[in-house]
Amino acid sequence: MRIALALKGLKVEEERITIFGDDATSRGAEFRALNPQGLVPALLTESGVLLTQSLAIVEYLDEIAPEPPLLPEAHEDRAFARSVALAIAAEIHALLPPRIGNRLRSLPGIGAEEVASWNRHWVTEGLNAVETLIARRRTGRFVVGDRPSIADIVLFPQTVGAARLGLDLTQWPNIAEIAGHCRALPAFAENAPVSPK
Ligand SMILES: N[C@@H](CCC(=O)N[C@@H](CS)C(=O)NCC(=O)O)C(=O)O
Numbered sequence: 670m671r672i673a674l675a676l677k678g679l680k681v682e683e684e685r686i687t688i689f690g691d692d693a694t695s696r697g698a699e700f701r702a703l704n705p706q707g708l709v710p711a712l713l714t715e716s717g718v719l720l721t722q723s724l725a726i727v728e729y730l731d732e733i734a735p736e737p738p739l740l741p742e743a744h745e746d747r748a749f750a751r752s753v754a755l756a757i758a759a760e761i762h763a764l765l766p767p768r769i770g771n772r773l774r775s776l777p778g779i780g781a782e783e784v785a786s787w788n789r790h791w792v793t794e795g796l797n798a799v800e801t802l803i804a805r806r807r808t809g810r811f812v813v814g815d816r817p818s819i820a821d822i823v824l825f826p827q828t829v830g831a832a833r834l835g836l837d838l839t840q841w842p843n844i845a846e847i848a849g850h851c852r853a854l855p856a857f858a859e860n861a862p863v864s865p866k
Pocket residue numbers: 688695707708709710721722723724758766767768769
């Protein structure tokens with residue numbers, strides 16, 4: 670969401686929600702009263718509607734502020750950008766957030782190294798597939814053409830996470846190149862995900 674806001678030059682009033690550690694504010698009663706899922710991102714609109722789920726929020730931002738567009742123009746390209754975004758958000762990221770690691774570590778015999786190995790497994794398997802999908806259709810600097818779309822907005826943070834897990838991005842040449850083009854843009858570089866303290 671932060672990358673999409675930055676690409677569009679939109680400003681919002683921000684409240685920092687922490688997601689790591691026992692005292693994570695995302696798990697507190699106050700935040701849950703707002704977002705029962707206890708997850709970020711969450712966006713409260715001017716009329717007081719709470720929007721959740723990053724892809725829904727990015728599409729909402731694209732509708733209220735169409736420039737620059739975050740979905741490609743052609744129908745097939747739009748569906749492709751959405752499918753790459755979902756392949757990452759639903760099939761990779763969903764298996765990795767703090768609540769998954771916390772739950773795994775609560776099980777007998779599972780410690781930090783097992784959780785790191787779990788994370789590396791799902792990122793590797795997921796990005797292998799995403800690399801093949803992208804390689805089949807890529808014609809420009811980003812996932813679709815020469816303009817960043819919803820697909821790059823989801824892909825870039827996942828590459829930052831993959832590197833933090835010690836995975837070598839060059840095993841996914843298209844993804845590594847796209848991540849480099851994203852990082853060259855301040856909207857991406859300044860809004861890369863933060864690591865646990
Ligand atoms: N499908 C959701 C995932 C949201 C999500 O898992 N967000 C993470 C931060 S990137 C979170 O709030 N994690 C808190 C936790 O796992 O306890 C989306 O795309 O917005």
